[in-house]
Amino acid sequence: MSKKLAVVTGATGGIGAEIAKQLAQNGWRCLLVGRNETALETLRKSLGEGHEIIVEDLQDERAMAAIAVRADALGGTALLVNNAGLNQMLPFENTPSSMILNQLCVNLVAPMRLTQALLAQLKRTHGTVVNIGSAFGAIGYPYQSIYCASKFGLRGFTEALSRELDGEVQVKYLAPRATDTKINDMKVRAMNEALGNKMDSPELVANEFMTLLNSSARRRAIGFPEKFFARLNGVFPELVDSAIIKQLKTIKSFLGTKESSL
């Protein structure tokens, strides 16, 4: 029997590469999407036989059709992992318009466009979409206003579509907390340490991804106390306001500068 096809965006990133690895180990054939051909090739070779790459920038709307054509030729998408993302932590007042658009495009609009481009295939295969969100998709955090807007949006999109496509395509949302990848630079790592925030390994996130994929659940959050705060913020946001505002001076000392953290 031929293997089912998984389309994985951000495949060369810390979390994406681990997800691709675990999918390959569990019998999936991966179509690895990214911008860096050399890194994609290296990953493809490390996964063994049968995996493919496609070099696309997800900010380019034409990428969606190209990915859809390629995936169709490989038998049709049975799993779409919208994992590519970026986080440019800056004071909101200093965030250039180009950075606002950039983050909203890669983190929110691209997953919507790609899901739409692959939807006919996903319906045909009774497939699954997993959107990689964040703890900051449920908790507004200072100096990450654009990132939070994108991930809150992704969570809302996932939930609505999951209900709309019930019985046709499963649409799921995974919310990691801080994870040890290059998305977090030295300033963020130092801030997390100062605040006592734990950082997970990409392997742990990929394990959690597989658990979500292989269950009937629509959503999964990683890590305590983050998942507790995410729920609390939905019910009593005032309590979380005070907890985060108490940290503001520390957060500002690491992230409150003009230059981008990336």
Ligand SMILES: NC(=O)c1ccc[n+]([C@@H]2O[C@H](COP(=O)([O-])OP(=O)(O)OC[C@H]3O[C@@H](n4cnc5c(N)ncnc54)[C@H](OP(=O)(O)O)[C@@H]3O)[C@@H](O)[C@H]2O)c1
């Ligand atoms: N690490 C964390 O602390 C953390 C916590 C919660 C959620 N997440 C989420 O987890 C996901 C994966 O992040 P990560 O931690 O693995 O970060 P990462 O190592 O920086 O990987 C991000 C990936 O996204 C890709 N990407 C960025 N812009 C792109 C574009 N325009 N077109 C195509 N690909 C693009 C990057 O490709 P290039 O190599 O070409 O730039 C890279 O492969 C993201 O959605 C992130 O928001 C991460």
